[in-house]
Amino acid sequence: MEIKEKVMQLVAECLEIPTEKISLETDMDDVEEWDSMRHVMILSRLEEEFDTMIPEDDIFDLVTIGAIVEEIKKIKG
Amino acid sequence: MYNHSPLLQALLHHAIEKKEKIAIIVGGLEVTYEELYNNARKAAWFLSEKGIFAGDRIILSAQKDIQFIYLYLGAQILGVTNVIIDSESNLERVLFIEKQTQPKYCFGYDSSLFPSICFADLHLENANVYEKDSPEHLTHESVAEILFTTGTTGSPKGACLSYGNIYGSADNINQFIQNKEDDVEVLGLPICHSFGLGRIRCNILKGATIVILGSFANVRHFFKSIEQYKATGFGIVPAAWAYIRKISGRRIEQYASQIRYIEIGSAAMPIAAKMEMLDMFPNTRICMHYGLTEASRNCYVEFHDTAHLESIGRPVCNKVDVKIFDAKGNEMPDGDKGELCVKGNMVMLRYLEDKDTDNVFFGKYFRTGDCGYKDADGYFYLLGREKELINVGGKKVSPIEVEDAVMALGVGDCVCVPMTDPDGIMGELVKCYILEGSTELSFNQIADMLKDKLEHFKQPACYEWIKQIPQTSSGKKQRVNLN
Numbered sequence: 001m002e003i004k005e006k007v008m009q010l011v012a013e014c015l016e017i018p019t020e021k022i023s024l025e026t027d028m029d030d031v032e033e034w035d036s037m038r039h040v041m042i043l044s045r046l047e048e049e050f051d052t053m054i055p056e057d058d059i060f061d062l063v064t065i066g067a068i069v070e071e072i073k074k075i076k077g
Numbered sequence: 078m079y080n081h082s083p084l085l086q087a088l089l090h091h092a093i094e095k096k097e098k099i100a101i102i103v104g105g106l107e108v109t110y111e112e113l114y115n116n117a118r119k120a121a122w123f124l125s126e127k128g129i130f131a132g133d134r135i136i137l138s139a140q141k142d143i144q145f146i147y148l149y150l151g152a153q154i155l156g157v158t159n160v161i162i163d164s165e166s167n168l169e170r171v172l173f174i175e176k177q178t179q180p181k182y183c184f185g186y187d188s189s190l191f192p193s194i195c196f197a198d199l200h201l202e203n204a205n206v207y208e209k210d211s212p213e214h215l216t217h218e219s220v221a222e223i224l225f226t227t228g229t230t231g232s233p234k235g236a237c238l239s240y241g242n243i244y245g246s247a248d249n250i251n252q253f254i255q256n257k258e259d260d261v262e263v264l265g266l267p268i269c270h271s272f273g274l275g276r277i278r279c280n281i282l283k284g285a286t287i288v289i290l291g292s293f294a295n296v297r298h299f300f301k302s303i304e305q306y307k308a309t310g311f312g313i314v315p316a317a318w319a320y321i322r323k324i325s326g327r328r329i330e331q332y333a334s335q336i337r338y339i340e341i342g343s344a345a346m347p348i349a350a351k352m353e354m355l356d357m358f359p360n361t362r363i364c365m366h367y368g369l370t371e372a373s374r375n376c377y378v379e380f381h382d383t384a385h386l387e388s389i390g391r392p393v394c395n396k397v398d399v400k401i402f403d404a405k406g407n408e409m410p411d412g413d414k415g416e417l418c419v420k421g422n423m424v425m426l427r428y429l430e431d432k433d434t435d436n437v438f439f440g441k442y443f444r445t446g447d448c449g450y451k452d453a454d455g456y457f458y459l460l461g462r463e464k465e466l467i468n469v470g471g472k473k474v475s476p477i478e479v480e481d482a483v484m485a486l487g488v489g490d491c492v493c494v495p496m497t498d499p500d501g502i503m504g505e506l507v508k509c510y511i512l513e514g515s516t517e518l519s520f521n522q523i524a525d526m527l528k529d530k531l532e533h534f535k536q537p538a539c540y541e542w543i544k545q546i547p548q549t550s551s552g553k554k555q556r557v558n559l560n
């Protein structure tokens with residue numbers, strides 16, 4: 001599975017919503033279920049799933065699914 | 078006008094004296110004090126058209142909808158009692174509260190039992206303005222709102238707060254925090270929570286401006302609001318502070334010079350986090366409260382008082398008194414352990430159900446159920462939590478509610494206790510011990526099945542088998558020695 005699909009599936013699982021409800025453009029403000037607790041869960045699951053550490057300086061900007069996908073792509077090079 | 082409600086009188090005053098001043102900003106919408114007052118009166122007209130009058134109850138639920146505030150104030154004009162419920166409440170809790178309160182109408186969600194309307198379908202702009210004064214029989218002692226506690230027995234209890242209580246609470250807090258009329262506050266807390274709703278009342282009373290975000294999840298948005306609206310203060314829970322630190326490092330300290338005050342509460346905060354906040358906001362008044370639904374914020378400690386950061390502080394003002402009593406209601410000497418009991422203008426009138434009110438007061442002092450002591454300087458210290466609630470990021474979880482939900486899945490017995498959040502964000506999480514051999518379900522199956530039964534924050538973060546559930550001599554589950 002590609003990074004994009006994996007990220008979307010993981011985010012949807014954490015938010016307990018169907019994958020069809022989200023896209024690369026989805027902003028965390030657009031999804032009612034996307035609260036701080038679930039955001040921490042998403043970050044933690046991303047690090048687990050991709051066996052990586054997201055740099056602290058980058059976390060601040062991860063507010064859309066597209067930004068998360070780009071971040072993982074950048075890290076995994 | 079509005080002799081029963083000093084809060085409404087303050088709103089009326091601001092609507093006349095500073096009509097163009099912005100009272101509330103939500104989702105980019107700016108509402109002046111004149112508009113706020115008029116919209117509250119439109120809400121009152123809407124309610125009266127629905128046949129809802131003084132003494133009736135309505136339920137309100139919202140994360141950040143402005144109509145919530147219009148209805149909240151409109152109901153107060155009519156003398157209708159507001160029942161506030163968390164927008165994240167599960168169906169069981171909502172049904173329980175609906176049955177207990179028998180509302181005439183529910184706002185902000187679909188009710189299966191009572192007439193209800195979602196905010197998107199509520200068109201207050203088409204309503205007329207309610208011109209009349211409030212009914213004469215209303216007084217400061219009339220019930221303004223009912224907030225439900227988490228409850229230690231699994232059943233929430235409705236705390237009845239009077240118009241005098243909600244005004245007294247806001248006035249006390251403003252005195253301690255030293256809020257000013259020209260303050261602009263950014264609110265990331267849900268408005269249907271006691272803390273968030275209290276911040277709204279404090280700002281309206283002062284004639285200040287409040288920017289409602291409803292959540293801290295998007296930290297960039299929070300920072301942008303601080304910049305855009307030149308915010309001078311914010312309210313926060315320790316879990317949200319830990320979250321902001323995790324997401325944004327020390328970026329928030331760039332606003333230190335403009336932030337005059339921070340109010341913190343709803344959960345304990347590690348000393349290191351308090352010192353760090355003080356380091357980042359050296360000139361900000363950082364006020365941490367101890368409070369509960371029934372007795373509002375009754376003690377405060379300000380972080381520059383570094384010698385007492387481990388305490389919950391002292392009573393908020395001279396209208397509030399806190400004492401330590403033994404089990405028979407005798408006051409304990411300084412340094413001796415007992416139950417924290419609170420007297421003051423913001424202590425609730427009673428619980429909704431008479432049976433719940435038995436034994437909850439020693440005279441005029443409300444029994445908090447929390448154990449602590451007072452030192453010789455008059456500072457109070459918490460020692461433990463007799464009520465055994467689990468504090469997940471400031472949200473109180475009854476272990477019994479979680480245990481009941483787990484056992485309803487086909488688990489013979491279990492016991493839930495707090496555990497420290499390993500990520501250091503939420504403070505505590507729920508841990509569930511399952512009695513070995515009492516179920517054929519796996520931990521994963523239980524976790525999956527609970528997703529539909531409990532709110533997210535109530536779901537156990539960790540499971541473990543246990544050979545025997547510890548019990549007291551009277552047969553109650555003993556949670557204190559488990560972790």
